[in-house]
Amino acid sequence: xxxxxxxxxxxxxxxxxxxxxxxxxxxxxxxxxxATIIGSNGAGKSTLFNAITxxxxxxxxxxxxxxxxxxxxxxxxxxKEIGHLFQDPLLGTAPHMSxxxxxxxxxxxxxGKHSLFGRITKSDxxxxxxxLALLDMGLEDRMKNPVGxxxxxxxxxLTLLMATMVTPKLLLLxxxxxxxxxxxxxxxxxxxxxxxxxxxxTCLMVTHNMHQALELxxxxxxxxxxxxxxxxxxxxxxxxxxxxxxEQFKVQVxxxxxxxxxxxxx
Amino acid sequence: xxxxxxxxxxxxxxxxGCIYALVALALFVSFSLLNIxxxxxxxxxxxxxxxxxxxxxxxxxxxxxxxxxxAGVASGFITAFLQTKMGVQSILAGIIVNTGLYTIxxxxxxxxxxxxxxxxxxxxxxxxxLSESEVYRSWYKIIIVVCIVLLVCVFLAWFLNTSLGLSIRxxxxxxxxxxxxxxxxxxxxxxxLCVASAMTALSGAVLGQYQKSxxxxxxxxxxxxxxxxxIIGESLIKKGSIFKRVIFVxxxxxxxxxxxAIALRMNLPAxxxxxxxxxxxxxxxxxxxxxxxxxxxxHRRDVMRQASKNV
Numbered sequence: 001x002x003x004x005x006x007x008x009x010x011x012x013x014x015x016x017x018x019x020x021x022x023x024x025x026x027x028x029x030x031x032x033x034x035a036t037i038i039g040s041n042g043a044g045k046s047t048l049f050n051a052i053t054x055x056x057x058x059x060x061x062x063x064x065x066x067x068x069x070x071x072x073x074x075x076x077x078x079x080k081e082i083g084h085l086f087q088d089p090l091l092g093t094a095p096h097m098s099x100x101x102x103x104x105x106x107x108x109x110x111x112g113k114h115s116l117f118g119r120i121t122k123s124d125x126x127x128x129x130x131x132l133a134l135l136d137m138g139l140e141d142r143m144k145n146p147v148g149x150x151x152x153x154x155x156x157x158l159t160l161l162m163a164t165m166v167t168p169k170l171l172l173l174x175x176x177x178x179x180x181x182x183x184x185x186x187x188x189x190x191x192x193x194x195x196x197x198x199x200x201x202t203c204l205m206v207t208h209n210m211h212q213a214l215e216l217x218x219x220x221x222x223x224x225x226x227x228x229x230x231x232x233x234x235x236x237x238x239x240x241x242x243x244x245x246x247e248q249f250k251v252q253v254x255x256x257x258x259x260x261x262x263x264x265x266x
Numbered sequence: 267x268x269x270x271x272x273x274x275x276x277x278x279x280x281x282x283g284c285i286y287a288l289v290a291l292a293l294f295v296s297f298s299l300l301n302i303x304x305x306x307x308x309x310x311x312x313x314x315x316x317x318x319x320x321x322x323x324x325x326x327x328x329x330x331x332x333x334x335x336x337a338g339v340a341s342g343f344i345t346a347f348l349q350t351k352m353g354v355q356s357i358l359a360g361i362i363v364n365t366g367l368y369t370i371x372x373x374x375x376x377x378x379x380x381x382x383x384x385x386x387x388x389x390x391x392x393x394x395x396l397s398e399s400e401v402y403r404s405w406y407k408i409i410i411v412v413c414i415v416l417l418v419c420v421f422l423a424w425f426l427n428t429s430l431g432l433s434i435r436x437x438x439x440x441x442x443x444x445x446x447x448x449x450x451x452x453x454x455x456x457x458x459l460c461v462a463s464a465m466t467a468l469s470g471a472v473l474g475q476y477q478k479s480x481x482x483x484x485x486x487x488x489x490x491x492x493x494x495x496x497i498i499g500e501s502l503i504k505k506g507s508i509f510k511r512v513i514f515v516x517x518x519x520x521x522x523x524x525x526x527a528i529a530l531r532m533n534l535p536a537x538x539x540x541x542x543x544x545x546x547x548x549x550x551x552x553x554x555x556x557x558x559x560x561x562x563x564x565h566r567r568d569v570m571r572q573a574s575k576n577v
Contacts, residue, residue, distance in 0.1 A: 076451075092442070119428055
């Protein structure tokens with residue numbers, strides 16, 4: 001489904017701020033794969049996501065999604081097929097527009113069913129209502145409310161719904177529950193698990209929680225210094241404990257894991 | 267009606283309020299929705315007026331409006347092109363286009379700084395002939411401008427609820443969402459600015475026929491006045507449907523004209539108009555902030571009073 005071959009990216013080349021964010025990264029995801037990604041700050045996790053979504057073009061290498069080479073495809077054209085959730089729950093929705101209008105935007109763009117001058121129809125509203133009811137947050141009765149009135153958790157749940165309303169070929173989750181309170185994070189995470197499993201969505205998820213990294217999905221990737229340094233799946237992964245993972249990090253990276261957030265959440 | 271505000275003053279405030287409301291609606295699209303300060307407004311207004319006047323003189327007062335709007339679309343397109351394709355900052359793009367339009371406007375007006383339409387049929391002079399009745403004669407101008415503004419309001423409210431309209435609103439509301447959605451911001455900014463500039467130019471064309479003249483300086487300061495109208499209108503309504511918000515922008519424009527009319531009735535010289543405008547704009551913009559502050563002071567006073575009672 002997703003084939004990344006030898007991509008590299010250097011920011012600010014030739015200056016004192018030169019930073020090699022991705023170094024010959026290759027990654028292959030099969031259809032329906034759900035891989036978690038761990039790594040300390042600056043390891044290149046978000047840069048990898050941004051390379052895939054097209055926030056910038058890579059310096060070298062190729063990105064192929066569903067047999068289409070998207071290496072130089074424009075960002076807004078890629079996003080028809082790629083869902084992207086950020087850590088900040090405020091980034092995924094338009095605050096001054098109503099829930100209904102936000103969902104209409106997501107639906108119209110991805111489904112390709114609406115012309116430029118199409119309007120929100122009764123059947124659209126019915127569809128949105130059904131989707132919102134799945135969240136079990138009472139949002140289906142507040143469809144005319146501006147999204148800015150919702151809590152962070154509600155907004156993130158809505159963003160997830162919008163990204164998956166029309167099943168994307170690839171879903172990128174960049175620590176999308178990290179900024180939420182534990183109870184809400186749990187709820188959004190369960191929702192994520194359910195939607196990804198039900199629709200068999202190919203998914204990449206960055207997390208700082210070691211338990212999540214091993215428990216969710218079917219693969220665990222570890223990044224460091226712009227490389228993927230560990231890629232486990234199947235039986236090897238099933239038998240792995242959090243301690244093993246930390247040990248692996250020490251072996252692969254050659255240093256202790258220095259990230260408080262990772263250590264604390266083990 | 268008191269002698270302070272005569273009927274004719276109220277009428278002309280309403281008429282001008284409705285005509286200039288079109289510019290306020292243009293800023294509603296570019297400034298409130300797209301979050302772009304479009305400074306080409308002044309030049310675009312004169313452009314609409316000039317194109318409208320020239321076409322009117324050629325004997326097509328109705329066609330004049332569409333010609334003006336087409337000219338506005340062209341102007342908006344160039345402003346948007348500079349921003350989205352040439353990497354010019356939005357404020358600079360507006361200033362550049364505004365500067366260039368000055369020459370274009372003179373060219374349209376045949377290198378004269380003034381055109382008069384006194385001996386030409388305008389929609390106002392044509393409508394005037396429809397009836398001899400005195401009541402009609404005193405209200406026909408208002409009827410015409412209200413009809414035009416209502417048409418534009420209905421169109422705008424319809425447009426902003428279409429798929430394209432929603433995309434335009436999202437572009438100004440959340441840049442990150444737009445980048446992660448398949449909305450092409452270059453396209454939505456271009457369409458938005460074209461629609462806004464068309465309304466600005468239409469306003470100029472209507473004013474030209476209303477005043478029976480076109481002057482190269484008609485546009486000067488329009489952006490400030492429209493901004494004041496927009497902010498007055500928006501501070502009257504916090505939330506609501508797009509149609510409601512659009513109508514309140516029009517009301518804001520009329521209210522602004524009343525304030526100016528009252529100021530001028532206080533024996534201020536006509537030369538003071540720009541200063542009065544600037545003061546009104548400053549007050550209108552700071553009003554919501556001051557209201558919030560006043561609310562806080564009242565709350566603090568209530569809490570303190572309650573506390574001292576309990577002691």
